[in-house]
Amino acid sequence: MAPVRNAKLLFKEVPKGYPEPGKTTVYDTSDTIDLDTVALNGSILIKVLYLSADPYMRGKMRDPNTKSYSPPFTLGAPIDGFGIGKVVRSEKEGLKEGDIVSYHAMQWVEYMIPEDTSYIEKLDPLPGLSLSTYIGAIGMPGKTAYMAWKEYAKAKKGETAFVSTAAGAVGAIVVQLAKLDGMKVIASVGSDEKVQFAKEIGADVVFNYKTTDTEEVLAKEGPIDVYWDNVGGSTLDAALGNSAVLARFIECGMISGYNSGGQPVSMKNLMKIVSNQIDMHGFIVSRLFSKYNKEFNEVIPKLIKEGKIKHNEDLTKGLEFGGEALLDVQVGNNTGKKVVVVAEN
Template sequence: MAPIKNGRLLFNEVPTGYPIPGRTTVYDGSGTIDVESEPLNGSILVKTLVLSVDPYLRGKMRAPEAKSYNPPFALGEPLYSHGVGKVVRSEHANFKPGDYVYGSLLYAEYFVPKDVSYLQVLVRPEPSLPWSVYIGAAGMPGQTAYYGWKAYSKAKAGETVFVSTAAGPVGSMVVQLAKQDGCKVIASAGSDEKVKFAKEIGADVAFNYKTTNTEEVLAKEGPIDIYWDNVGGSTLDAVLGNVAPFARIIICGYISQYNGEEPYGIKNMRQVLTNRVAINGVLVFDHHARYEEEFYKVVPKKLATGEFKYSEDITRGLDKGGEAILEVQKGTNTAKKVIVVAND
């Protein structure tokens, strides 16, 4: 078989602010691959189908010496994130041609993973759901919401919950989990369209934080028993100023300070003491052993029946991956951002 194009999205430069397409990330469409003869060396050849674009990717766009819980991207190499791909060829006993795999996939049309331990064969529990949902509401973002809510919310019916970035893939799942537990939900989002979606999935109070004062809403609708934090900064401070005794704060993201913004100094930390507030950070991989099996039994079925709702913002083509990443960092995406690289 003649070689075919194998496009890749490369990490080209450490950004100082937002990741700029063509500078921070560069699409390289010059590469080719012969899928029949590419050496596998005991591994597998994966065709990438869909890739997840998530806020945490910005934290990996850093210099190697900058430490974090997640390793940085390597300059000159393809980016990677959660995705679904299809096995084209295999020299590994755990995978066979035609299998679908889920896990950390390169931003490349085809690739041979050096380490297959980051991949698992994905048997679609609900065939009516497209593969893209398995990297969104039925994948890592949905797992983050489900695991964090189960582990830390200690929710009781009638409590008041505030969710920031409530129309995103994590926040929207938290809204629905909180409503399922009988809570009153306050939701913030960054556009009127996103506010509308937050209301459609059950939020009792939803507002555009760009046009409405967050602190005024919380003072009127609170106090807050549970806060799911996707943004940090002044929003977290507003919550601390309006917490109920024994409130729980679950910190999932800090996107207000991912792109070179001046760190925000929290003014209301005293409330943690006076109201005996519990604060926990949630990273999805800490909780797989406890909740993953339960998640796949519960969540895909509820998504397939419509009991849980989801929304997607699809970018088609790896060549537009840099723009998709920037949209998520700026919040101009309209829903869960997915890059469709190829059809099955």
């Protein structure tokens, strides 16, 4: 067969504020690949199907000299992240043509050959669930929500949880886990459309933080026993100011600071960490995998299939719009899990 196009989304420039499609990332169609003859060297050839666009990726769009928990994207090379694909050819034992695989370092390309196949995971999707579900509710965001909630929330029936970005891929699962644990849930979101969604998934008190004062809502509906933080900044400060004694703060992310160029934030209520004896936990979900992966796979796909945990996906069709998808999750234009559909099968 003749070579086919192998389009790519390349990381081209470190952004100062929000990532800019066409500047931070550039869609490049100059490369081709011969699917029949390309050398595999013991690896597999993957046709990329679904890619995950996540807030944390902003941290990888940085100067390579700035250290952080995950390596920076390489300038001139494709973006990479969690994704799902289909095996086209295989020289690896246990994987064959047609198998569906997930990979945490899937490149934002049409076809790829991973150098190291040890982290390639073969999926056995439940019938009736879209493959894209394995990017979101059953993928990294679902695992993030479930594993950290189990590890850190110490949820008690009748207590109050506050979840920020509650209509997001992680937040929406957290809201539902808190409800399953019998908690009252206060949810903050960034649009009226998301208010509707957060109510549908069971949050008791929902507000649009752009039009309603977070501090006022928490003062009325708190104090907060568990805070799930995806936001940081003034929302974290308001949560501290309205925390209950012995509150648990789960620090999943601080998106309010990701695009602000390192601007300091002004905090009034840090002393509450001491006076309310707060436990605060930053975490990276991979650290919790070995403890919770089996339990997660037993519990969550079933709850999702039965509709007991609802989820929402926001699909971007076409790798050429990948840059827009990366921006959307920074600005908050997505409702639910942002998935880039490179190909459906």
